Amino acid sequence: MTSNVFTKLLGAFFFLLALQMLVVELVFHRIWERTAVDAQGLLGRDLLWSALVGLAIALPAAAWISRRVAARLRRVLQFARRIAGGDLNARIQVAGEDELTQVEAALNQTAERLGRNFAEMESGRAELAVMLDSMQEGVVAITSSGAVRWSNAVMQRIAGTQLIAGRPLVHFIRDPELLACVRGALERNVLSVGRASVLAPGRIFEVNAAPLPAGGALVVLHDVTSIEAAQKSRREFVANVSHELRTPLTSIQGYVETLIEDPNPNSETTLEFLGIILKNASRMKRLTEDLLALASVESPDYKLKLQPVRASVLLRDAMDYVGGRFVDSGVGLQSTGAPDALVMADPDAMHQVFGNLLENALKYAKTGKRIQISARPLASEVQFTIQDFGPGIASEHLDRIFERFYRVDKARSRESGGTGLGLAIVKHIVQAHGGRIWAESELGNGASFHFTLPQAPMADQP
Ligand SMILES: Nc1ncnc2c1ncn2[C@@H]1O[C@H](COP(=O)(O)OP(=O)(O)OP(=O)(O)O)[C@@H](O)[C@H]1O
Ligand SMILES: [Mg+2]
Structure with a gap:
């Protein structure tokens, strides 16, 4: 059975009333017995006494009960204030079965649920902060x-x-x-x-x-810096390719039209025109081949067939590969310093690298009359150098010559059949090997192209 505070107070009231009646009853009993003596005086005095005794018992009892209830209400109020102040770990001791007890239990539950929700919110907030910071x-x-x-x-x-x-x-x-x-x-x-x-x-x-x-x-x-840079580079690339293709195509178109429209073709002029057409067609073929080579080395699928190769063997192969062209041009090709160190290299890709660098030296530094090719071991790499003694390259161009289509003298380079893609291809190949490439030059004093290849691991050394 659930009693409540009201029932308790009502019970106390009835208890006091019963007590009062009992006292009155006892006093009246005595009054009846003594009525004959002094009926009026006795009645008045005993009634006063009975009232005083009843009050003396009832007042402390009522005060005790109300103090107890007030103390509990004060505890509940304090507890509610702690929760309102954010102390969600606070709990009130629950004892008994009255309505105040139920209020206490409900407040405890509320504090617990609030605490749980608050903890969940806090952990959600912390997760969100980590997520936002890791973005x-x-x-x-x-x-x-x-x-x-x-x-x-x-x-x-x-x-x-x-x-x-x-x-x-x-x-x-x-x-x-x-x-x-x-x-x-x-x-x-x-x-x-x-x-x-x-x-x-x-x-x-x-x-x-x-x-x-x-x-x-x-x-x-x-x-979006890198995205915009890539888009810009792609736009420039397309513009460059279109321009490089349009120039020989326009020339071919012009000469073909002239030949077709000429009612009396002269065999000498025809031959000359056909020669120009062939030169332009070859140029376009070279450009497309270079573009294909560049696309291949830039592709994520580009795979090198790496193997341990002696630096000296790479130098000798390079000289054999381009030797014929040097003999024809009258430019001397010397090899100085060829260490025995083993490097990890793809021999076919190395032909492309040496071929391009030596061809450049021959094309742009013919006046120097000699070209040196050498290698020297570094801590964990071998550094290869192709040095010419031609006109050299002004310092402002040194970094840019490795960019696609970049040529110091566009007209001259185009005249000599250059597309401006050679060094870009070379750079990609060297980097795919894990090496570095750079150029050094002083105007009028020739140019040196250096690149490194990583040495073969000790396990591969003889
Ligand atoms: N040894 C050199 N001496 C002087 N200038 C050079 C030398 N090597 C390269 N250059 C300059 O660097 C530019 C870029 O060279 P790169 O090999 O990329 O292009 P290219 O030779 O013009 O064309 P490609 O090699 O594609 O036929 C050249 O146009 C030339 O101006
Ligand atoms: Mg070149």
Whole structure:
């Protein structure tokens, strides 16, 4: 049976009433017995006594009961205040079966459930923070008034400063395109997309600012520097290829049209024109072959057949490979220093590397009359050098000559049949071997092309 506080108080009241009646009954019994003596005086005095005795018993009892109830209510109130203050680990001791006990138990349950929910929310928040920090994108949430609400670690790195919550975003970020995008999302309440190019030097970001349902906006920054660079390089490549193909094609078309339209063809002119057409066709064939070679070495599927080869053997093969052409040109080809060290190399790919470098030396440095080819061992690599004594290359071109289609003197290079792809192919092959390639030169003092190949592991050494 469940009793409640009211029943308890009612019970106490009836108990006191019964006690009072018992006292009155006892006193009246005595009164009746003594009525004959002094009926009026006795009745008045005994009634007063009975009332005083009843009060003397009832008052402390009532005070005790109300103090107990008040003390429990105070405990419940204190407990409720602790929970309201955020102390969700607080619990109240539950004893008994009345309604106050039920209130205590319900409050305990509420505190427990709140604690659980709060812990779940906290762990969810922590997970979200880790997720946001591990993202490649910079993320910042802003309030409807444009103040920073929170931001992830990437965003702080991009901005180069800590984005303090509560401060206006404009205090930390000055990129006008990004700020315009954020304003768009806040004012028009629609997804606003833009491109930030002055936020971090040399980097370009795609900006997405999305309005949040409860006001404010979420701004996401995606680094598109490499994508844009790749797109630019592809556009330039297509433009270059088209240009390189159009020049010989226009020439071929022009000469063919002239030949067709000539009513009295002269065999000498015809032969001359056909010679020009053949030269242009060969040039186009060379260009397509170089393009195919470049596409092959740039492809992720490009596989080298690496094997341990002596550096001296690579040098000797290279000389045999181009030797004939040097004899015809009258330029001397010497090999100096050929270490026995073993390198990991694909001999066919090495023919392409030496072929291109020696052909360049022959093409652009013929005036030097001699070309040296050598190798020297380094700590874990072997460095190969092709040195000529021709006109050399101005320092501003030294890094760029390894770019596709880059030629120091376009007209001259085209005249000599060059497409500007040779060194780009060579660079890819050397890098695919795990090596490095660079050029050194002083105008008028010839040029040296160096590249390295990794030495074969000890297990492969004889
Ligand atoms: N030994 C050298 N001396 C002077 N300039 C050179 C030398 N080697 C290369 N160059 C310069 O570097 C440019 C790029 O060389 P690369 O081999 O890539 O192209 P190319 O020789 O013009 O054409 P390709 O090799 O594709 O037929 C050349 O056009 C030339 O201007
Ligand atoms: Mg070349």
